[in-house]
Amino acid sequence: MNGLSKESVTFLEIDESGELQRIDNFLFRYLKGVPKSHIYRILRGEVRVNKKRVNQTYRLKLGDVVRIPPIRVAEKEAVPQTYIPAVELPILYEDDALVVLNKPSGLAVHGGSGVSFGVIEQMRRARPAAKFLELVHRLDRETSGVLLLAKKRSALTAMHEIMREGMSDKRYLTLVLGQWHNARQHVKLPLFKFDTPEGEKRVMVRDDGKSAHTIFTLQKSWPGYSLLEAELKTGRTHQIRVHLSHLGFPIAGDDKYGDFARNRELMKQGLKRMFLHAHSISFNHPLTGESLQ
Structure with missing residues (x-):
């Protein structure tokens, strides 16, 4: 825990990893296993930043010194740790x-x-x-x-x-079922999140949902299929998938909002994934301002 001892007063100097983090979130991270109610109690009591009390919303600065009092909590029974492979993705x-x-x-x-x-x-x-x-x-x-x-x-x-x-500009490529005709189409349909009776998170188009805007551009088409580029103007959960499904152009291989019978046929041909790929993002670098794409 980066030198943190629960049995004695600890002083931690904030480096870049803690800079701009709220003090309460910082304590949650460094006092893992300690109930949040207890953390808020010591935050109101004996926690100090640069020898002063601070509000829970205080954002830490580089070089701040945080004083954390002794923490005494009941030891929990050891829980078997899940094996996590060390994998460097492309x-x-x-x-x-x-x-x-x-x-x-x-x-x-x-x-x-x-x-x-x-x-x-x-x-x-x-x-x-x-x-x-x-x-x-x-x-x-x-x-x-x-x-x-x-x-x-x-x-x-x-x-x-x-x-x-x-x-930022986020673009996706997706293969949909059906013959898409418009070269470029703006879709503005509100999206509502809900839980199924089985407790699964789902999204549907509904008037009282949150505003959602996607721009679809036709890239290529074949009999019964169309390749689209999707540009997100908002970032709602399952936005592209639900917009396309609602319009009658479900994404090939989508096991939540797709055409299940067609998906089974695709699987027989060896196509076993959902055909949605985040192919580009562009923005100015957060620290240097350099344009990245």
């Missing part, structure tokens, strides 16, 4: 602030919801000396393609701002 670009990967289809970006591990856990295992490594954004497990990781807290914060303000 790297498209890397510098001191960012790593751009080519994620394969079928691999989740992170563990959870029945998934033992994902891209971020594998990359951290492959790079044990990395002080900071976090996902900038997400891709569906079935989607392949460009995925960004941040190597600095400052880069992560700046990239989130870039994406929130619409200053």
Whole structure:
């Protein structure tokens, strides 16, 4: 825990990995296993930053010194650790602030919801000396393609701002079932998230959903199939998949919103994945301002 002792007062000097992080989130990360209620209690009490009390929303600065009091919690029974392979995925670009990967289809970006591990856990295992490594954004497990990781807290914060303000351009290629006719089409349909009776997360077009905007451009067509480029103007969950399914052009191989009978036929031909690929992203570098694509 980076020199943190739960049995005595600890002083931690903030480096780049903690810079700009909220103090409460910093404590959650460094006091893993300690209940959040207890962390908030010590934050209101004996935690100090540069010998002063701070609010839970305080953002740490480079060189801040955090005082953490002794933490006493009941020892939990040891839980068997999941084996996480150390895998370096194909790297498209890397510098001191960012790593751009080519994620394969079928691999989740992170563990959870029945998934033992994902891209971020594998990359951290492959790079044990990395002080900071976090996902900038997400891709569906079935989607392949460009995925960004941040190597600095400052880069992560700046990239989130870039994406929130619409200053990045994300493009996908997808093979759909059906004959698409428009050369370029704007689709603006609100999306509503819900849980199925089995507890699975799904999305549907509904008037009271969140606004969603996708631009589709026809690249090529064959009898019964069309290759489209999808440009995201918003970043809703399953946005491309649900917009296309709602219009009657489901993505080939989509096991949630697709044509299940056609998918079975495709599988017999050896086509076993969803045909959605994040093929490009462009933005100005969060720290240098350089144009990247």
